[in-house]
Amino acid sequence: MCGIVGIVGKDEVAPRLLEALRRLEYRGxxxxxxxTLVNxxxxxxxxEGKLGNLATVLEREGLAGTTGIGHTRWATHGAPVERNAHPHATTRVAVVHNGIFENYAELRAELEAEGAxxxxxxxxxxxxxxxxxxxAxxxxxxxxxxxALKRVHGAFAVALIxxxxxxxxxxxxxxxxLAVGFGEGEMFVGSDALALAPLTRRIAYLEEGDHAIxxxxSARFFDVDGEEVEREIRTTAVSGAATGKGNYRHYMEKELHEHPAVLGDTLRQxxxxxxxxxxxxxxxxxxxxVPRLTVSACGSAFLAGQVGRYWIERLARIPVDADVASELxxxxxxxxEGGAAILVSQSGETADTMAALKLLRERGQKVLSVVNVPESSMARESDATVLTVAGPEVGVASTKAFTAQLAVLACLAIGMGRARRELSTLDEGRLTQALLTLPHNAALVLEKDAQIRELAAEVAKARDVLFLGRGPMFPIAMEGALKLKEISYIHAEGYAAGEMKHGPIALIDSAVPVISLCPSGPLFEKTLSNLQEAAARGGRIMAFTDAAGAPALRRFAEAVIELPEVEPIAQPILHAIPVQLLAYHVAVLKGTDVDQPRNLAKSVTVE
Structure with missing residues (x-):
């Protein structure tokens, strides 16, 4: 959520703190x-507002000092105005803080009674x-x-000078x-390794309840009981060069075009x-x-988990419950008894998912986490981890991390199906081959960019948009709606196509685009029938399908975009790419802040 950086250094720190904060912008x-300390x-x-505003202030009013702290704030308590911006300070101490102090009102009343x-x-x-x-x-x-740390309750990270x-x-x-970085004659603090990547790659992570001096x-670490402890110094794989935009206009656009490489890198594992x-x-x-699995996550990661639920139940015949982590x-x-859980997260720091992890482990469930950051809290606290290989994802709206999560979950479903002898060697080979074609086919989808941009020009005019899908395409429909809401601010909803006639069909008129994820296969005819019901009521049908499904859809759809024809297991992964690309182009046309949409944060570390 918020971003923290700190440097105890040899040279003036303000420029380096500002640059480190830029690397935390993706958090929202x-x-x-x-x-800083000056004399x-x-x-x-x-x-208030973007880092460019802070840079302007620094140009106008320079800031010296070789020790300092910096912060990007996502408002929780108090409006997002300058007086509430961090660092907070008195003449004796300055503090930056990520998270929430749950008992602050009680402490505030106590301090006010003392004259504060x-x-x-x-x-x-x-x-x-x-x-x-x-x-004092x-x-x-x-x-x-x-x-002071013994007096406060909640979920937080702090740095003080x-x-x-x-x-x-x-x-x-x-x-x-919170991470501590080790330099040559200087030390660093950051919310994650990405913030510290240009400064050092030697990182130690504070464990739960730790504080460090x-x-x-050097750094001295103390555990929750105040006992001095050792914390492992690791060489992080995060590179300072990994987050440039290259020749792309936005990070999200760059990350969309990394789908083929990310899928290849992840599947090769x-x-x-x-x-x-x-x-x-x-x-x-x-x-x-294992008698039963629980899948839990938040946002797009939860939608990936829902697709995984379809796959695991179909291929491995294991019952799966799926819960949003904040509800679980x-x-x-x-x-x-003897059950297990699969948690999914890009950052591995999401507060609600971490709380779910704690609950599940307390209840005796073995926890497997699918994460993109090997040094994350979730990776360290799970019983085992399966890594996506998406690299840093800076855009707030998840793109390449989502398809990497799907790829990992597909591999898990096949592997568990073989372990339970629900799949034969031939089945495993056929499904594996289908997944191995994904990088090439993802590149072919990206070649549809011009067609998707044309479709976006129509969708951008709408106030409401419906996304429809059946089976594993239903969560992808919700992903399309989520992306459109997140970055273009157009109201959109994703529905199971068969549910449309049970209420959402009342929304259909000539002003409402109905975007269908409708690949050929066992559910095609049923989905086609649902779309015809919408078309009969004036709905503007816009469909993503394949060559086998396109002729039937073209009879009544306003727009049909053909994607490569692939095995059913690969269809949800492939269809995720154009709905994300559609949302991107709509947002660009509407002039919104694509990489940092309003009110959103990349890593939600408060409940």
Whole structure:
């Protein structure tokens, strides 16, 4: 959600802090700021809106100092205005914070009773003034930070600097990610390795409840009980060169065009093209014996999980429950003894999915996570991990990570089907071969860009759009609607095509595009019938299909775009690409902020 950076360095840090914040823009934000120590005193520069506004402030009012912290804020408590922007500071301490302090109101009342005067509505200021109060009482910074951390509840990550202590930074995490970077005679703090990639690739991750004390050349780590501990320093695979736009206008456009490579890289991890076998890593449960699976995630990752549910039930004959992570923990479902769960996340830091992980493990379920970030909290805390190989995804709307998740889930479904002897060797080979054609076929879909742009010109005129699909194409219809809502701000809904006549058909008129995902196969005729019902009521039918399905659709559809004809297991992955590309072109035509749509964050680390 929010982004944190910090440097205890040798040279002026403001330019480097600003650049690190740019690498955290993908997380979503609505204000930003820096604080440094200048001649031992805390100086701040903050701005509402984009980082360009903060850069303008820094050009007008320079900021010296070799120790500093920076922040991009996504508003939770208090409006997204400059006075609520981080860092929050007193004359003694400055703080940046990601997450929520759940007991801030109680602490604020306590501090106000002691005479503290608050300037903002934020929970972060409460923590800042709590530390300041402890400093005023005579505690050293290390003692004051540790004492304050014991008083606050919630999910958070923080970094603090102190007046008169340019060699010192303190950071901590509880339920939100934070990394410490090791440089040559300087140290770094960041919300993720991507922020620190140009600065260092030597990273240590704080574990739950940890805090760390940094100086110019080292870090000391302390666990939740205050005991000094060792934390492994890793060399991260994240590259500082991985996030440029290249020749593309937007990160999302670049990432859309990375679908073929990402699918190839991901599938090569799990498929043997010579033997046409699936080679899965060791799973934390026995697929042949597991009685039931739970799939959970948020946003597009949940939609990938829903497609995975279709595949696992069809190919492996394992019953699967699918729950949005934010609902799973509160629905409190009965879970099968010996059961297991598959969690899906791009960042591996999503707060709701992490909460679901904790619940599932407490209930004795083995947890397998599908994640894109091997150093993430979810990867570290799961029983086992299957990695997507999507690389950094900067655009807030998930694209290549979504198809990589689908590819992994397809491999899992085939592998579990073989383990349960529901699939023969011939079945495995046929399905594996179908997946191996995806990189080439994804490239062919991207060649339809001009046709999809023409379709986007019509969709951009609409106020409401319906997406329809059946079977595994139903979650892809919801993905198309989600993408359109996220980045173009057009109201869109995805429905199971057979459900249209049970209510949504009332919305159909000549102003409502009906976008169908309608590949040939066992469900084609049923979907075709549903579309004809919509066309009879004036609906504008726009269909994605293949060569076998196109003739029947062209009899009544306004637009038909042919995709490569593939096996059913590959159809949802392939159809995800054009609906994402359609949303992109609609958003560009409408002039919205494609990479950073309003009110959204890439990694939602608050509940």
């Amino acid at each position: 934000y609505d204000s930003a700021g820096l604080a 031992g005193h805390i100086e701040r520069r903050r701005a 005067v608050f300037e903002t509505e934020t929970d972060t200021e409460t923590f800042c003034r709590l530390v300041d109060h402890l400093l 009482g005579g505690l050293e910074p290390e003692e004051a930070a540790a004492a 102190f007046a008169g202590r340019p060699e010192l930074m303190i950071c901590a995490r509880q339920g939100a990610p 940094l100086d110019c050349g 799990y498929l043997d093209p010579k033997t046409l076998e699936v080679r899965l890593p060791r799973l934390p449960f026995d697929p042949a014996r 923990r509160y629905r409190d479902p009965p879970l099968s």
